Amino acid sequence: xxxxxxxxxxxxxxxxxxxxxxxxxxxxxxxxxxxxxxxxxxxxxxxxxxxxxxxxxxxxxxxxxxxxxxxxxxxxxxxxxxxxxxxxxxxxxxxxxxxxxxxxxxxxxxxxxxxxxxxxxxxxxxxxxxxxxxxxxxxxxxxxxxxxxxxxxxxxxxxxxxxxxxxxxxxxxxxxxxxxxxxxxxxxxxxxxxxxxxxxxxxxxxxxxxxxxxxxxxxxxxxxxxxxxxxxxxxxxxxxxxxxxxxxxxxxxxxxxxxxxxxxx
Numbered sequence: 001x002x003x004x005x006x007x008x009x010x011x012x013x014x015x016x017x018x019x020x021x022x023x024x025x026x027x028x029x030x031x032x033x034x035x036x037x038x039x040x041x042x043x044x045x046x047x048x049x050x051x052x053x054x055x056x057x058x059x060x061x062x063x064x065x066x067x068x069x070x071x072x073x074x075x076x077x078x079x080x081x082x083x084x085x086x087x088x089x090x091x092x093x094x095x096x097x098x099x100x101x102x103x104x105x106x107x108x109x110x111x112x113x114x115x116x117x118x119x120x121x122x123x124x125x126x127x128x129x130x131x132x133x134x135x136x137x138x139x140x141x142x143x144x145x146x147x148x149x150x151x152x153x154x155x156x157x158x159x160x161x162x163x164x165x166x167x168x169x170x171x172x173x174x175x176x177x178x179x180x181x182x183x184x185x186x187x188x189x190x191x192x193x194x195x196x197x198x199x200x201x202x203x204x205x206x207x208x209x210x211x212x213x214x215x216x217x218x219x220x221x222x223x224x225x226x227x228x229x230x231x232x233x234x235x236x237x238x239x240x241x242x243x244x245x246x247x248x249x250x251x252x253x254x255x256x257x258x259x260x261x262x263x264x265x
Contacts, residue, residue: 019108022098023115030116045075045124056195064197066138066226072131073225074194074218076124077156081214082185084117084160089167089178092261099261106258110164114157121153132226140228148224148231155236156217159243165250169257172264193218209235213242 049071057067064070091109098104132139170177191208192215193201202209209215216239220231 018104019112019115022104022109022112023119026113026116027119042123042127045072045079045127048075048079052195062195062197066132066136069128069132069136069139069226070222071195072128073221074192076121076128077218077221078189078192078194078214079124080117080121081156081160081163083120084114085163085167086181086185087117088113088164089171089181091164091168092172092258096261106254106261110161110168114161114164117160118157125149128225140226143228145224145228145230149221151236152217152221152224152231155213155239155243158240158247159213159217162243162246162248162250165254166246169250169253169261172257172261188212188214191215198222210238213239 049068052071052075053068056062057064088110091113092099092106095109098109099106129142133142167177167181191205192212193209198219201215209219216232216235220236220239223229224231
């Protein structure tokens with residue numbers, strides 16, 4: 001079943017050109033009607049950082065070194081995951097015209113949407129690099145360890161694609177999944193080490209970094225970007241395992257429920 005979806009997609013011509021074209025169009029449309037345009041993609045994480053910095057560093061006194069940068073890298077990874085999942089729950093309905101009246105495979109529609117989000121992530125990540133290396137007083141600078149971010153982002157991309165497939169296909173038979181997912185992500189946000197000290201997080205939730213793949217990705221991103229260390233390879237292996245399993249479940253649901261999307265939505 002899953003093999004048939006992948007082979008159908010692999011057998012199509014010009015698939016990468018279509019995906020990239022659709023990703024660019026979606027990214028532009030997302031900010032087209034806003035006065036500040038693309039700047040909103042950069043302003044949002046900065047506003048989030050300002051709010052959480054005041055709450056957790058100034059009021060609650062977390063006393064985490066380079067706390068603004070610590071927040072920055074955690075939030076841009078988290079925001080990518082939330083935008084890629086919450087924003088795709090209704091994708092089979094809102095983009096029904098693409099798979100009904102064009103040559104686009106459903107999987108291409110998901111991938112192009114995640115690529116559009118990846119463009120925003122790239123801009124935010126560049127801002128993080130500038131902020132951490134030129135404005136952060138406690139920065140320890142660039143290192144070769146930073147290259148591991150490519151593998152960590154691939155992990156995040158696979159995880160996000162898998163969850164997007166699962167949620168959007170469940171939406172075909174249960175529209176309530178939108179509200180459930182909003183509540184669940186709010187809950188998960190506070191169970192991820194985005195603004196807590198890692199030691200505090202591990203003390204309160206022992207081994208939960210192995211049960212929450214987002215936590216593992218954020219922890220490893222800070223290790224390679226801010227501590228000049230290799231990632232925790234055991235933790236990374238767990239995170240990739242979660243992502244691949246979730247992706248396979250998503251593809252199975254796309255094969256089972258997605259084929260009926262046009263008539264049910």
